Amino acid sequence: MEKNIEAVLNKYPEGSVDNLIPILQDIQEVDGFLSEESVVKVGEYLNMPASKIYGVATFYNQFRFTPLGKYHIQVCCGTACHVLGSATVLEEIEKNLGVKSGQTAKDGIFSLEVVACIGACGLAPVISINGNFHAKVTSESIKEILDNYRNKE
Amino acid sequence: MSFLIKVNNKEIEARNGETILDAMERQGIQVPTLCHLKDMLPSGSCRMCVVENAKNNRLVTACSTPVEEGMEIQTHSSGVIESRKTIVELLLSNHPDDCLYCVRNKNCELQDLSEELQIRERRIKGVKNNIHLDRSGTSLVRDPDKCILCGRCVRVCEEVMGVACIDFINRGSQSIIGPPFDRTLNTSSCVNCGQCIMVCPTGALSEKSHFPELISMLNNPEKTVVVQYAPSISVSLAEEFNMPAGGDISSIMNAALRKIGFQYVFDTSFGADLTIMEEAAELVNRIENGDTLPMITSCCPGWVKFAEQFYPDMLPNLSSCKSPQQMMGAVIKSYWAEQLNKNPEDIYSVAIMPCTAKKFEAQREEMTSRGITDVDAVLTTRELGQLIRMYGIDINNISPEATDSPLGFRSSAGKIFGASGGVMEAAIRTAYNMITGEELLKFKVEELRGLDGCKEAQLKVDDLTINVAVVNGLANARKLLDKVNNGEKEYHFIEVMACPGGCINGGGQHIGAAEGAVEARMKALYDIDDKETVKTSHKNPEVIKLYKGFLGKPLEHTSHELLHTHYYKRDVIL
Numbered sequence: 001m002e003k004n005i006e007a008v009l010n011k012y013p014e015g016s017v018d019n020l021i022p023i024l025q026d027i028q029e030v031d032g033f034l035s036e037e038s039v040v041k042v043g044e045y046l047n048m049p050a051s052k053i054y055g056v057a058t059f060y061n062q063f064r065f066t067p068l069g070k071y072h073i074q075v076c077c078g079t080a081c082h083v084l085g086s087a088t089v090l091e092e093i094e095k096n097l098g099v100k101s102g103q104t105a106k107d108g109i110f111s112l113e114v115v116a117c118i119g120a121c122g123l124a125p126v127i128s129i130n131g132n133f134h135a136k137v138t139s140e141s142i143k144e145i146l147d148n149y150r151n152k153e
Numbered sequence: 154m155s156f157l158i159k160v161n162n163k164e165i166e167a168r169n170g171e172t173i174l175d176a177m178e179r180q181g182i183q184v185p186t187l188c189h190l191k192d193m194l195p196s197g198s199c200r201m202c203v204v205e206n207a208k209n210n211r212l213v214t215a216c217s218t219p220v221e222e223g224m225e226i227q228t229h230s231s232g233v234i235e236s237r238k239t240i241v242e243l244l245l246s247n248h249p250d251d252c253l254y255c256v257r258n259k260n261c262e263l264q265d266l267s268e269e270l271q272i273r274e275r276r277i278k279g280v281k282n283n284i285h286l287d288r289s290g291t292s293l294v295r296d297p298d299k300c301i302l303c304g305r306c307v308r309v310c311e312e313v314m315g316v317a318c319i320d321f322i323n324r325g326s327q328s329i330i331g332p333p334f335d336r337t338l339n340t341s342s343c344v345n346c347g348q349c350i351m352v353c354p355t356g357a358l359s360e361k362s363h364f365p366e367l368i369s370m371l372n373n374p375e376k377t378v379v380v381q382y383a384p385s386i387s388v389s390l391a392e393e394f395n396m397p398a399g400g401d402i403s404s405i406m407n408a409a410l411r412k413i414g415f416q417y418v419f420d421t422s423f424g425a426d427l428t429i430m431e432e433a434a435e436l437v438n439r440i441e442n443g444d445t446l447p448m449i450t451s452c453c454p455g456w457v458k459f460a461e462q463f464y465p466d467m468l469p470n471l472s473s474c475k476s477p478q479q480m481m482g483a484v485i486k487s488y489w490a491e492q493l494n495k496n497p498e499d500i501y502s503v504a505i506m507p508c509t510a511k512k513f514e515a516q517r518e519e520m521t522s523r524g525i526t527d528v529d530a531v532l533t534t535r536e537l538g539q540l541i542r543m544y545g546i547d548i549n550n551i552s553p554e555a556t557d558s559p560l561g562f563r564s565s566a567g568k569i570f571g572a573s574g575g576v577m578e579a580a581i582r583t584a585y586n587m588i589t590g591e592e593l594l595k596f597k598v599e600e601l602r603g604l605d606g607c608k609e610a611q612l613k614v615d616d617l618t619i620n621v622a623v624v625n626g627l628a629n630a631r632k633l634l635d636k637v638n639n640g641e642k643e644y645h646f647i648e649v650m651a652c653p654g655g656c657i658n659g660g661g662q663h664i665g666a667a668e669g670a671v672e673a674r675m676k677a678l679y680d681i682d683d684k685e686t687v688k689t690s691h692k693n694p695e696v697i698k699l700y701k702g703f704l705g706k707p708l709e710h711t712s713h714e715l716l717h718t719h720y721y722k723r724d725v726i727l
Contacts, residue, residue, distance in 0.1 A: 036333075054334060
């Protein structure tokens, strides 16, 4: 992980504070999340307190602070999905996994995230698991979908 | 360039580039503020200071809007009052309702605003905050439920102290202020200076209280409870009792402390005299032996932790001397205990300090030798005020008393420790004597006095020129140390105080001090120095006696064991 961070930082040789968000994005791209270690490293590199970086990172929805699960669930909360009940879907998944949006279940199998429109409005309400879309999900079908993934383990 | 603007239909002078608030303040026209901090850039986030621009009937923030020629401002139109009221109602909507149990009850800006704006009903009901209380630190307690997100603590921590251990986290209704990774203060880079408490409008930040243990000790017949108070306490406590700033009430304080039940009362200025004996000797030693220079003072525990975190390479530059509080504590439980035939384990030693970081210092493990802590409990100036009120003591109606002896006499050099530059001045007086064997003709070093963040002086001692610097406010220390590190500046001796102005403006002092209070406290200390005759630590007869009968010489074995310490690099999130 440390090497990954180094590699990202090497892409920004000027070490300017202006690059903070691109750096964080790159790290998340590589590691899947922002670890404490990486935030501290970026702070050292940009000469910026960790509190400031954490403040910036938590301001934006795009940054995660826990590693992704093996299966990453994105619940679409775009307009069409919202109208067709994505809130209930999210609630059902949260109950099923015992985690909130932005978190990873303790067993590391699932992680959950709420996203804006993923451009599949015709399939609403839709969820995506590792990029595979599951269309017209209902509170009933969710259990089945999640169990299918669980059974693969 | 100045021009006229109209405020409430009356013309007032405004200067180019200033804000509406600046112009109005000069004329004594008041509007409420919350996020505003004097002498710092405006943030304009709370919108408490809105005023109406009569030309377009729009509301603008007085703190962040620059004046314009021909401006017409209304400060209390019905729209303005309504708007301010709504802001406070919104702030109250998720704020806990436990004012009666709050550390800032009767001294809270939110309470004051609610009262001033006559808020009499709960019009907006929000979900109450329910975030963990952070009691992890040794000095500070963080209660994010009570935080109204004005951001003053964040700015002081970053801009004045150069620490930046807290910032805004999350966004919108989820926002809180706290250390990175939602950790607790004890693993952050917080230096416990308490300046955040000084600017917090509510009870979201406060000092950790040692009251329950203290009160049980005061009532324990097997314990001898002794107390020492820092040089700046006697010139600051008056304000806790609505008296004007800068009055020296040391003898009244002695009497009040005895009434509370402290059996022996000491002035930490004696400890300061001891610090000077050791520190001046160390300086002379370092200069003569060509050891690590510049030597940097170590009496400020906020600064010491700052150095341990941010400047670990400079730890050899820090004087190995303990602070006056710890030296005083150490001699109380050794020399004094011996003199009075007391068992050190039966002594409960309390220190009253203008400082929250002293609570941290007292519990550092280096400050305990052979299982005996130098100091057992630390109270701030504010807490002393509370204690005096709790014990029902009328300080306006009490006969003055003196401190206890031995360890009761202090020089005025020890007393000026409370002001930024004081330690340096006191050290110079004694170091001069140690080098030349003579006394300085002029004790006052004018360049080192005052509230400037960074002060410098050059001193001639025989054919040696000594360069010294004094900084206060850790952000200033950072600037100076960076200059020292890159070779831009060279000094023999640097005094660092974490708080702006020194201990007289410490994080344990009266909250809501009047304008000019810090200057008044400083003046009071220097007035004492002007008036008194024993102006040097090495002329303090009780210090001389202590060395003769117990310690030997400065830096010798006993002194070394009791009065010196060491520092180490800290592993915290920077």
